[in-house]
Amino acid sequence: MTAEIIDGKAAAQRLRERVALHAAAFEQAAGRKAGLAVVLVGEDPASAVYVRSKGKATLAAGMASFEHRLPADTPQAELLTLVDALNADAAVDGILVQLPLPRHIDESAVLLRISPDKDVDGFHPVNAGRLATGLPGFVPCTPLGCLLLMEERLGSVAGKDAVVIGRSNIVGKPMAALLTRASATVTIAHSRTQDLAAHVARADIVVAAVGIPQFVKGEWIKPGATVIDVGINRTDAGLVGDVDFAGAASVAGAITPVPGGVGPMTIACLLRNTLVAAHRAAGVPLDERAI
Numbered sequence: 001m002t003a004e005i006i007d008g009k010a011a012a013q014r015l016r017e018r019v020a021l022h023a024a025a026f027e028q029a030a031g032r033k034a035g036l037a038v039v040l041v042g043e044d045p046a047s048a049v050y051v052r053s054k055g056k057a058t059l060a061a062g063m064a065s066f067e068h069r070l071p072a073d074t075p076q077a078e079l080l081t082l083v084d085a086l087n088a089d090a091a092v093d094g095i096l097v098q099l100p101l102p103r104h105i106d107e108s109a110v111l112l113r114i115s116p117d118k119d120v121d122g123f124h125p126v127n128a129g130r131l132a133t134g135l136p137g138f139v140p141c142t143p144l145g146c147l148l149l150m151e152e153r154l155g156s157v158a159g160k161d162a163v164v165i166g167r168s169n170i171v172g173k174p175m176a177a178l179l180t181r182a183s184a185t186v187t188i189a190h191s192r193t194q195d196l197a198a199h200v201a202r203a204d205i206v207v208a209a210v211g212i213p214q215f216v217k218g219e220w221i222k223p224g225a226t227v228i229d230v231g232i233n234r235t236d237a238g239l240v241g242d243v244d245f246a247g248a249a250s251v252a253g254a255i256t257p258v259p260g261g262v263g264p265m266t267i268a269c270l271l272r273n274t275l276v277a278a279h280r281a282a283g284v285p286l287d288e289r290a291i
């Protein structure tokens with residue numbers, strides 16, 4: 001079997017177009033644009049690229065972009081003061097502080113300071129709790145993007161056996177919560193899971209978010225499974241995912257490539273979350289399932 005290659009770039013483009021349509025309607029209804037503030041501390045080159053892409057994508061979707069670039073030695077208190085100002089700014093619907101932060105800054109103190117209702121990254125514990133308990137909130141962009149890709153291919157994940165490899169707060173845990181909410185049967189695996197191959201072999205859906213290049217072997221995959229590779233590992237051989245792509249693609253029903261799979265969905269879902277935040281803040285109704 002040769003797997004269908006899931007085109008994350010194309011799916012992200014379609015989502016961005018839907019967001020743009022709704023953003024225009026929001027502007028009409030609310031008399032202002034939806035707004036996203038992105039904060040970058042330091043000069044990490046990859047982070048600078050992501051922040052630039054977020055700004056461009058926000059403007060292209062017809063929303064307002066507020067970019068804040070602070071030097072690497074910015075004191076934590078100064079960053080918290082900026083977050084407070086953005087929390088209080090009515091033109092800002094969504095706030096994102098680009099990670100990773102410089103080592104002298106306590107990441108969780110910063111994420112906790114963002115108002116949960118503007119937390120379009122979905123990293124605040126209040127939003128993690130809302131997701132876990134089925135309340136409306138914000139879902140982290142990468143796992144949301146993964147679920148949208150799965151649903152495009154499978155229609156629904158209900159009743160499917162899913163294995164999520166990785167238990168980070170940003171991907172693994174919210175991914176498992178989202179799949180559970182969507183009625184999949186979910187196993188969370190990690191570095192200490194015994195006989196990971198046996199778990200993967202039973203899975204209709206495999207999400208690899210472990211951060212180890214080509215960790216998931218092709219021979220583990222169940223024939224016809226949907227394989228979602230969240231890994232972005234820079235190696236001497238170039239950019240590779242957490243899955244042995246060639247091996248898995250010869251067995252799976254569908255697989256996301258790296259690059260061009262999950263990654264592009266992250267920024268598209270950020271735009272979607274910002275649009276949702278704007279509607280909630282302005283009290284403009286929105287069918288959130290339609291975007």
Ligand SMILES: Nc1nc2c(c(=O)[nH]1)N[C@@H](CN(C=O)c1ccc(C(=O)N[C@@H](CCC(=O)O)C(=O)O)cc1)CN2
Pocket residue numbers: 050096097098099100121141142232239258259260261262263264265266267
């Ligand atoms: N506050 C946040 N910080 C970070 C997040 C996040 O969601 N919120 N995620 C990552 C970085 N990131 C967005 O910020 C991001 C990473 C990768 C991609 C992407 O499209 N990747 C491409 C490959 C790009 C390359 O060649 O390097 C792909 O997979 O096709 C988009 C966004 C950490 N920080």
